Amino acid sequence: MKIAIILGTRPEIIKMSPVIRSCSDHSIDYSVIHTGQHYSYEMDRIFFHELELHNATYNLEVGSGTHGAQTARMLTGLEQILIDDPHDAVLVQGDTNTVLSGALAASKLGIPVGHVEAGLRSYDRSMPEEINRIVADHISDYLFAPTETAAGNLRREGRPDSGIFITGNTVVDAVSQNLSIAQRDTSIFSKLSVERGGYVLVTAHRQENVDRWENLSGILKGLRLVRDEFGVTVLYPVHPRAKKMIEQFNLQVPDNIRLLEPLGYFEFLLLEASARLVLTDSGGIQEECCILKTPCVTMRKNTERPETVDVGGNILAGTDPEAILSCAKVMDHAPRTWENPFGDGRAGERVIKHLKEILPDQRRTVPR
Numbered sequence: 001m002k003i004a005i006i007l008g009t010r011p012e013i014i015k016m017s018p019v020i021r022s023c024s025d026h027s028i029d030y031s032v033i034h035t036g037q038h039y040s041y042e043m044d045r046i047f048f049h050e051l052e053l054h055n056a057t058y059n060l061e062v063g064s065g066t067h068g069a070q071t072a073r074m075l076t077g078l079e080q081i082l083i084d085d086p087h088d089a090v091l092v093q094g095d096t097n098t099v100l101s102g103a104l105a106a107s108k109l110g111i112p113v114g115h116v117e118a119g120l121r122s123y124d125r126s127m128p129e130e131i132n133r134i135v136a137d138h139i140s141d142y143l144f145a146p147t148e149t150a151a152g153n154l155r156r157e158g159r160p161d162s163g164i165f166i167t168g169n170t171v172v173d174a175v176s177q178n179l180s181i182a183q184r185d186t187s188i189f190s191k192l193s194v195e196r197g198g199y200v201l202v203t204a205h206r207q208e209n210v211d212r213w214e215n216l217s218g219i220l221k222g223l224r225l226v227r228d229e230f231g232v233t234v235l236y237p238v239h240p241r242a243k244k245m246i247e248q249f250n251l252q253v254p255d256n257i258r259l260l261e262p263l264g265y266f267e268f269l270l271l272e273a274s275a276r277l278v279l280t281d282s283g284g285i286q287e288e289c290c291i292l293k294t295p296c297v298t299m300r301k302n303t304e305r306p307e308t309v310d311v312g313g314n315i316l317a318g319t320d321p322e323a324i325l326s327c328a329k330v331m332d333h334a335p336r337t338w339e340n341p342f343g344d345g346r347a348g349e350r351v352i353k354h355l356k357e358i359l360p361d362q363r364r365t366v367p368r
């Protein structure tokens, strides 16, 4: 059995790392195909180094572009690789354009596709990620749902029960495999002159937030209100999309909001685990906060991770500055006693175990 693991962005590298590790543990032949959707050192290579992953077997280096152009480049490149180098199954993770093109290229070639983190729904089709999730879930053969809620979404859309496997989310595996390694070097706190519990950590990069002036300026005003009310340092490692848009809109970042370059996973995990509060629009960070028991304010109107809200670890604020402040006050008082809804940290192992059980042990011939 030979598996192609397709990835292309920061969260996919992090969340696929437990699956890659599990392939090695089970002596399974695999290739890592990197689309090159993310390519800056701090969005890509740093995670390969920290997570001790081998270089990708292939890198398409597609780079940035409009959704259509970027997806088209990936689709063409992935198809060629999968024709030239036959695999018995393809795995994709999450909801990016890399996932869309990976699932599409493989399914058109008749190669079984497994979607890791299947079944998430925001029910907001203005998000490019929602389109990617829906398409990927409907053309994938094996749906590795992180929770019962995600599996229920898939069943309601008519996906057959026989192809749905509840595995937990590999984000738990990644946190549990790496937090203790991260804790070996805690110099980030002194480097940034912050005390544990004495800062608020922020990320914002979602297209519908940072590409719209009113939403991005709302977030920046909200951060200033939180800074003034809480009297704490606000740390904001800025995603390249957000950096580009702050410059393009010529927005003034309020004093005392400390903009940082994107951080490595270890430093970010440490800051996340010890933050007084996290404000974000990231998917993975909502989950990580829930796992690390750090209260989270999500600067969006909806979430495809409702489990985080249901257990009491997260609240939806949108991008209105006053709403961000009032939600921050609510979460600042939240008792940190909730249960992690995303599984036991063995999701990567389950994905590989299920694949081994399902796939016949023979190499497929790929139609040209």
Ligand code: UD1
Pocket: 009, 010, 011, 037, 038, 039, 040, 041, 043, 044, 064, 065, 095, 096, 097, 098, 128, 129, 205, 207, 239, 240, 241, 244
């Ligand atoms: C993508 C995913 C999003 C995911 C995010 C993770 C899609 C549709 N979006 O969004 O779901 O949450 O990755 O971080 O797939 N750029 C760089 N260096 C890089 C990568 C990007 O400078 O290594 C800049 C470029 O200006 C680029 C912009 O960031 O145009 C956006 O990159 P892109 O990959 O299109 O989308 P993300 O916003 O990163």
Ligand code: UDP
Pocket: 010, 011, 014, 203, 205, 237, 239, 261, 262, 263, 264, 265, 266, 268, 269, 281, 282, 283, 284, 285, 288
């Ligand atoms: N992350 C990181 N450095 C940062 C910001 C985030 O290592 O400066 C990690 C974070 O721990 C999480 C992942 O990146 O595992 C989330 O990625 P992102 O927010 O870009 O994407 P999303 O999860 O929203 O798709």
